[in-house]
Amino acid sequence: MERRKFIQSMFSASAVAVVATPMGAFAKEEKKASKKGPNDMSFDDAVKAITDGKEVKDSDKVKLSVPEIAENGAVVPVKVNVDHPMEEKNYVKAIHVLNTANGNARCADIMLTSANAEGYFATRIKLSKTQEVVALVELSDGSFIKSAKSVKVTIGGCG
Amino acid sequence: MAEKRKSMIKIKPKKYKVGDIVKVDFIVIHPMDTGMKKDKKTGEIKPAHYIDSIKFSFDGKPFTTMKVWESVSTNPYFSVKYKVTGKGKITVDYTDNQGEKNSKSKKLKPKG
Numbered sequence A: 001m002e003r004r005k006f007i008q009s010m011f012s013a014s015a016v017a018v019v020a021t022p023m024g025a026f027a028k029e030e031k032k033a034s035k036k037g038p039n040d041m042s043f044d045d046a047v048k049a050i051t052d053g054k055e056v057k058d059s060d061k062v063k064l065s066v067p068e069i070a071e072n073g074a075v076v077p078v079k080v081n082v083d084h085p086m087e088e089k090n091y092v093k094a095i096h097v098l099n100t101a102n103g104n105a106r107c108a109d110i111m112l113t114s115a116n117a118e119g120y121f122a123t124r125i126k127l128s129k130t131q132e133v134v135a136l137v138e139l140s141d142g143s144f145i146k147s148a149k150s151v152k153v154t155i156g157g158c159g
Numbered sequence B: 001m002a003e004k005r006k007s008m009i010k011i012k013p014k015k016y017k018v019g020d021i022v023k024v025d026f027i028v029i030h031p032m033d034t035g036m037k038k039d040k041k042t043g044e045i046k047p048a049h050y051i052d053s054i055k056f057s058f059d060g061k062p063f064t065t066m067k068v069w070e071s072v073s074t075n076p077y078f079s080v081k082y083k084v085t086g087k088g089k090i091t092v093d094y095t096d097n098q099g100e101k102n103s104k105s106k107k108l109k110p111k112g
Helices: A002-032 A042-050
Strands: A055-060 A062-065 A069-070 A076-082 A092-099 A108-111 A121-124 A131-139 A145-154 B007-012 B023-028 B050-059 B061-068 B077-083 B089-098 B100-106
Touching: A042 A092, A042 A131, A042 B061, A062 A145, A069 A092, A076 A092, A076 A131, A092 A121, A108 A121, A108 B077, A108 B089, B007 B089, B007 B100, B023 B100, B050 B077, B061 B077
Parallel strands: A055 A145, A069 A145
Antiparallel strands: A062 A076, A076 A121, A092 A108, A092 A131, A108 B061, A121 B077, A131 A145, B007 B023, B023 B077, B050 B061, B050 B089, B089 B100
């Protein structure tokens, strides 16, 4: 009697376990999906949203300085210098700092005016893994130029 | 509701004249949560909390505006250049995605 009960309980327990494992796996998957950030955007979408389909040229005028190897992905210094006059009608309109592999490709959009006198911007950004940082510059005549550099990230900084 | 945040504006170099181009550095203590990190104590995912817009102005006239997303580091630092036109006040207004509004200002005193 005792033995039969014991075996029965064993069976029911294993049945529960069998049912529970796929449920657990499912729950895990759901969690992974919810790891998406609130305003994720791919790099191509971000570029399209900024340029509206216009051509973007690579240019030496944009000087992007980032470290080649970033030990800590949570703090990556980025500096953008645009070699372009800042006159009243001919100036750097905006600098967009983008990345290629984070959940949200946009880091910061900076709208400059002629009062800035120099197309310069510096900040620190987070990078999740080894990827490229892109500085996309909009000039006041509506044309776009860019510069990209890859950064090796040892420890990702996006949580 | 509006929490008082520590922030700082630095003008570099320290001595400048009218017509000089100075660097305006703005640093603020802010968590810049991405909405993906877990709270170590409670195990719950922290909601996204980041600065989303910044406005630099001189005597009420904005000269640089920024849109920022969560990819910017914790305790962010932003630096732009500005051509000094005379005495006045540089003000930085910033808001975050939870509706917190703050501002910080610093006087510009060009010499000579």
